[in-house]
Each structure stands twice: as structure tokens, then as C-alpha cells.
Amino acid sequence: MPQHAPTARICRDCDGFPTVAITTGTRHTDGTRATLRITCPTCKGTGHATPAALVRAGR
Template identity: 80%
Template sequence: MPQHAQNTRVCRDCDGFATAAITTGTRHRDGTRATLRVTCPTCKGTGHTAPASTLARAGR
């Protein structure tokens, strides 16, 4: 019988790629490139979002 995978909600802003390494264009003394690691502010680096039922709802 086929097995079904769990349906995890992927962050719509980063599409599941929560951390990116960006090169600054400069190099260190040993010749390696200087990079910055940036995480998605929406999912805070997890790559997943919480279902709407667990989020706090505002209004009536």
C-alpha cells in the first residue's frame, strides 16, 4: 500500500529555504569569501509556518 507523506506547511515567503548565504564581494586574508547568513523573518529560520487554527485570531 502507498504511504502518504505528512503535509507540512511551507513558509510562503521563503518557500522552505529559510536561510541564505549572501556574498559581500570582499575576501578574507586567506582568500575565502566573506558571507552573511540571513534568515527568513516570517518563519524565523524554520522554513515552516503554523496552521491557521493554532494562530491567535483577532476580532470578533
């Protein structure tokens, strides 16, 4: 019988890419591009989603 790998819970908002670098369009004095590092606010930079049972709902 084939073995199935367990599916990892990947964040729905970032698709597993929790940190990205966005260029601002400007350059530093040495010629390199100025970038901003942004992390996913949903998974807080882990790339994994929390199971629905652990998410607190309501007040």
C-alpha cells in the same frame, strides 16, 4: 489503495530554505569570500509555517 504522505506546512516566504548565505562581494585576507547568514523573519529559521488557527489576528 495508495498511501498519501502528509503534506508539511512549508513557509510561503522562504519555501523551506530558512537560512541563506549571501556573499558581500569582498574577500577576507586568506582569499575566502565574506558572507552574511540571513534567516527568514516569517518562520524564524524553522522552514515551517504555523497553521492559520494558531496565528493571532487583530489587536
